[in-house]
Amino acid sequence: MSHIEKSPCRSCAAYCPVDVVVDGGAVVKVEGNHDAPLYQGFICPKGRALTAMHNNPERLKTHLKRQPDGSFAPISSAQLVAEVSDKIAAVIAENGPSAVAAYLGGPGLEHQALGPLMTRFMSAIGSANLFNNATIDQPGLMIAPALHGTWAGGRMHPDSLDVFMIFGGNPVISKQYFAQHPGNQLKKLTTGCMKLIVIDPRRTETARRAAVHLQCIPGEDPTIIAGLIHLIIEMGAVDQAFVERNAQGLEQLTQAVRNFTPSYVAERAGIDEAKLREAAHIIATAKRGDFGSGTGPSMATRGTLMAYLMYCLQTLRGFWAQEGDVVVMPRVLFPQQLFKAQPNAPYPGWGFGVKMRVRDLQQTAAGMPTGALPEEILTPGKGQIKALFLHSGAMVTWPQEALVKEAFEALDLLIVHDVELSVTARMAHYIIATKMPFEIPVMTQINELLSMFHPGYGWVEPYGAYQPALFDPPAEFDVLEAWQIYYRVAQRLGLQLEYPSFLDLLGLAARDAPADGEAAATRLMDMEREPSTDELYEMMCEGSVVPLAKVKEYPNGHLFDEARQIVGPRDIDCTARLELANPAMLEELAETRAEVVSERRKTNADYPYLLIPRRIQNSTNAVNNADRSVLLKPYNPAYMNPEDLARLGLASGDRVEISSRHGSIIGFVEAEKDLRPGVLSMTHGFGGKAGDDYDPARDGANVNRLTSWTDDYDPYNGMPRMSAIPISVKPVNTARP
Numbered sequence: 108m109s110h111i112e113k114s115p116c117r118s119c120a121a122y123c124p125v126d127v128v129v130d131g132g133a134v135v136k137v138e139g140n141h142d143a144p145l146y147q148g149f150i151c152p153k154g155r156a157l158t159a160m161h162n163n164p165e166r167l168k169t170h171l172k173r174q175p176d177g178s179f180a181p182i183s184s185a186q187l188v189a190e191v192s193d194k195i196a197a198v199i200a201e202n203g204p205s206a207v208a209a210y211l212g213g214p215g216l217e218h219q220a221l222g223p224l225m226t227r228f229m230s231a232i233g234s235a236n237l238f239n240n241a242t243i244d245q246p247g248l249m250i251a252p253a254l255h256g257t258w259a260g261g262r263m264h265p266d267s268l269d270v271f272m273i274f275g276g277n278p279v280i281s282k283q284y285f286a287q288h289p290g291n292q293l294k295k296l297t298t299g300c301m302k303l304i305v306i307d308p309r310r311t312e313t314a315r316r317a318a319v320h321l322q323c324i325p326g327e328d329p330t331i332i333a334g335l336i337h338l339i340i341e342m343g344a345v346d347q348a349f350v351e352r353n354a355q356g357l358e359q360l361t362q363a364v365r366n367f368t369p370s371y372v373a374e375r376a377g378i379d380e381a382k383l384r385e386a387a388h389i390i391a392t393a394k395r396g397d398f399g400s401g402t403g404p405s406m407a408t409r410g411t412l413m414a415y416l417m418y419c420l421q422t423l424r425g426f427w428a429q430e431g432d433v434v435v436m437p438r439v440l441f442p443q444q445l446f447k448a449q450p451n452a453p454y455p456g457w458g459f460g461v462k463m464r465v466r467d468l469q470q471t472a473a474g475m476p477t478g479a480l481p482e483e484i485l486t487p488g489k490g491q492i493k494a495l496f497l498h499s500g501a502m503v504t505w506p507q508e509a510l511v512k513e514a515f516e517a518l519d520l521l522i523v524h525d526v527e528l529s530v531t532a533r534m535a536h537y538i539i540a541t542k543m544p545f546e547i548p549v550m551t552q553i554n555e556l557l558s559m560f561h562p563g564y565g566w567v568e569p570y571g572a573y574q575p576a577l578f579d580p581p582a583e584f585d586v587l588e589a590w591q592i593y594y595r596v597a598q599r600l601g602l603q604l605e606y607p608s609f610l611d612l613l614g615l616a617a618r619d620a621p622a623d624g625e626a627a628a629t630r631l632m633d634m635e636r637e638p639s640t641d642e643l644y645e646m647m648c649e650g651s652v653v654p655l656a657k658v659k660e661y662p663n664g665h666l667f668d669e670a671r672q673i674v675g676p677r678d679i680d681c682t683a684r685l686e687l688a689n690p691a692m693l694e695e696l697a698e699t700r701a702e703v704v705s706e707r708r709k710t711n712a713d714y715p716y717l718l719i720p721r722r723i724q725n726s727t728n729a730v731n732n733a734d735r736s737v738l739l740k741p742y743n744p745a746y747m748n749p750e751d752l753a754r755l756g757l758a759s760g761d762r763v764e765i766s767s768r769h770g771s772i773i774g775f776v777e778a779e780k781d782l783r784p785g786v787l788s789m790t791h792g793f794g795g796k797a798g799d800d801y802d803p804a805r806d807g808a809n810v811n812r813l814t815s816w817t818d819d820y821d822p823y824n825g826m827p828r829m830s831a832i833p834i835s836v837k838p839v840n841t842a843r844p
């Protein structure tokens with residue numbers, strides 16, 4: 108007899124609640140959960156593929172240790188911990204603690220205790236070399252708020268908006284913004300009062316709902332936003348009362364965008380001037396609005412400037428929640444935070460903390476620059492990184508695969524945790540075999556955490572959910588949850604880990620510090636008895652608005668009325684102001700205006716096309732191999748406009764060589780009329796295999812062979828050009844797959 112278990116899907120940050128149909132202890136089917144609030148029973152093909160992922164026959168049953176001949180042999184958990192501990196101790200003894208680095212990527216969504224324990228471990232050994240994927244994703248969205256200041260009242264509620272504008276993001280597929288059944292949400296909002304403006308070189312699934320779609324040349328988002336600011340000022344549509352009270356620098360900003368005239372912007376960005384004006388008119392006449400951006404413009408260089416200008420435009424229109432508004436994304440599994448209709452002053456976006464040895468990169472508000480990591484491993488001398496804990500599909504998700512490979516090969520110790528022998532895991536000295544999602548308890552705290560850094564995550568409503576682990580791994584398996592390696596190595600090395608509460612991790616406890624300035628005692632973890640994951644979750648949720656125990660009472664997740672909040676009044680003594688004229692940003696804007704566009708873009712007769720990223724419904728980053736049958740094509744197609752294909756004498760399915768100045772891949776073109784001519788759009792996370800075993804028609808191609816860490820990297824956060832990459836496309840005469 109089958110029965111249904113409830114659990115959220117963790118294959119992307121949408122965390123859709125799903126029904127797991129279990130028969131004889133096995134997962135036989137996964138379906139949408141129609142009893143859960145907000146999601147309307149939505150599930151995507153990857154959610155359904157959880158059945159295959161959970162039952163993956165290729166799943167690692169034991170940890171693996173690389174042998175001198177390059178093969179892998181099983182190793183027990185006890186032996187793994189002992190050997191890794193000894194090697195870490197040796198690296199630290201010889202080179203100091205900074206020689207140990209750790210990188211947290213996508214798997215943090217499934218292993219929620221991993222981030223806190225990794226952070227605690229790294230501070231216990233005394234290494235600041237803690238990296239994460241934010242600096243190859245959308246770091247500008249974390250740095251721009253530092254430069255601009257933030258609004259303590261939060262954003263306006265989506266249901267109340269007259270306009271939502273999105274730069275290079277496609278929520279219908281990515282679920283970044285409007286994550287709960289985004290198709291239906293956008294349909295409801297756009298058939299109501301909300302006008303949608305989309306800026307994207309592709310007429311995306313999202314753009315189809317837009318009142319205005321600016322089908323721009325990639326990489327021109329700062330130009331377009333500067334143009335919109337220019338128009339808003341010219342139209343007299345600045346919310347003067349709001350700006351006078353809450354911001355500074357309007358005069359300088361006005362000067363800075365003076366030359367971004369509509370005709371200049373339209374010409375440069377390859378868009379219709381009338382449509383640009385129409386977008387400005389919608390923004391100017393809207394009473395309530397909100398803006399967002401995605402990976403496209405972030406990756407096309409100048410992502411920080413793009414995000415900064417976007418925040419400035421939002422402030423010029425006063426599009427921030429007002430006193431008396433319903434708070435969006437109120438705290439549920441985090442301690443209380445009061446929302447007030449006032450600015451928080453700017454804070455440093457970069458240039459603090461650890462200074463890297465390469466390219467003057469330094470700690471930023473988005474974390475340590477991952478852009479420096481491979482070179483930090485390869486550059487000899489004091490401070491060289493020798494050991495790396497890696498939770499990521501780096502071989503296909505990090506730029507410039509060749510340098511990543513070289514760096515990984517140069518390490519004394521590479522530890523990768525994985526569910527299978529992925530192309531990244533194959534690089535490791537030790538592979539930690541780990542649990543499957545349904546074998547790990549799950550709660551919604553992680554997305555709430557993401558929402559504090561990126562407005563496209565979390566829940567607008569006070570939603571919370573928790574599910575225990577549904578299964579134990581089979582008895583004969585010897586696997587570890589990712590956080591356990593940090594706890595056990597710390598234990599063996601006699602290190603004391605601090606308490607992994609977010610009250611402490613985010614410095615939230617400081618708010619409640621004793622008034623007399625007496626420092627709160629550092630709280631420590633019990634290093635004798637290993638906690639369970641559930642106990643760790645309790646620690647992480649300490650002091651939360653809704654106790655985790657209460658959230659556990661609702662198997663379908665729940666909207667907690669007690670967490671609802673109204674935006675409060677401004678403090679009488681508030682003097683903070685939002686900054687409209689950050690000097691570094693205005694300087695970069697001036698450079699943008701002064702540059703020769705073709706030189707900047709770097710397209711020419713040899714590299715006439717621009718490669719841009721895109722997400723597809725059926726795969727998430729490097730996680731596309733659990734059930735390849737879920738993919739519409741086994742490979743990642745190279746989408747091009749039919750006009751371009753005709754010019755090249757190509758038809759859908761034809762094999763091509765795609766080359767940038769940094770490398771080449773084999774791809775298969777696919778006609779897509781919705782794509783702007785001159786642009787090729789292709790998904791990352793595929794390919795990565797080499798040698799005789801590699802077949803591009805079966806495995807896809809790694810677009811990160813076309814990227815380079817040093818190509819047009821952001822001077823502050825080190826993120827290289829990952830969109831708008833000049834490429835050539837040449838037919839290769841072999842049969843279609």
Ligand SMILES: Nc1nc2c(c(=O)[nH]1)N[C@H]1C(S)=C(S)[C@@H](COP(=O)(O)OP(=O)(O)OC[C@H]3O[C@@H](n4cnc5c(=O)[nH]c(N)nc54)[C@H](O)[C@@H]3O)O[C@H]1N2
Pocket residue numbers: 211212213214217218240243244245402498499500501503504505506524525526527529531541542543720721727728729730791792810811814829
């Ligand atoms: N060219 C290009 N590169 C990109 C991007 C792009 O658009 N274009 N996007 C960038 C962005 S935004 C991001 S966030 C990064 C993401 O890249 P990463 O941070 O590397 O994250 P994932 O791809 O999610 O990592 C998945 C890998 O983890 C392994 N894994 C380990 N443990 C587990 C587990 O417990 N469960 C599962 N399911 N898998 C596990 C999987 O086998 C797989 O190899 O990529 C970036 N790279």
Ligand SMILES: Nc1nc2c(c(=O)[nH]1)N[C@H]1C(S)=C(S)[C@@H](COP(=O)(O)OP(=O)(O)OC[C@H]3O[C@@H](n4cnc5c(=O)[nH]c(N)nc54)[C@H](O)[C@@H]3O)O[C@H]1N2
Pocket residue numbers: 119120244274275276277278280281282283306307308309311323324325326327328400401402403404407719720721722723724725726727728788830831
């Ligand atoms: N199905 C699925 N969902 C995912 C993921 C996945 O791999 N698959 N990955 C997750 C991750 S890690 C992230 S970070 C989010 C990302 O979420 P999104 O940013 O929404 O991701 P995309 O769907 O790739 O949308 C990027 C859009 O930018 C456009 N674009 C490219 N270059 C430019 C440019 O220069 N300017 C402008 N204006 N547009 C440009 C592309 O055409 C594309 O439509 O998605 C998450 N959700």
Ligand code: SF4
Pocket residue numbers: 116117118119120121122123149150151152153154155282
């Ligand atoms: S959108 Fe798909 S992959 Fe993402 S959580 Fe929902 S079902 Fe899972």
Ligand SMILES: [Mo]
Pocket residue numbers: 240244
């Ligand atoms: Mo991402």
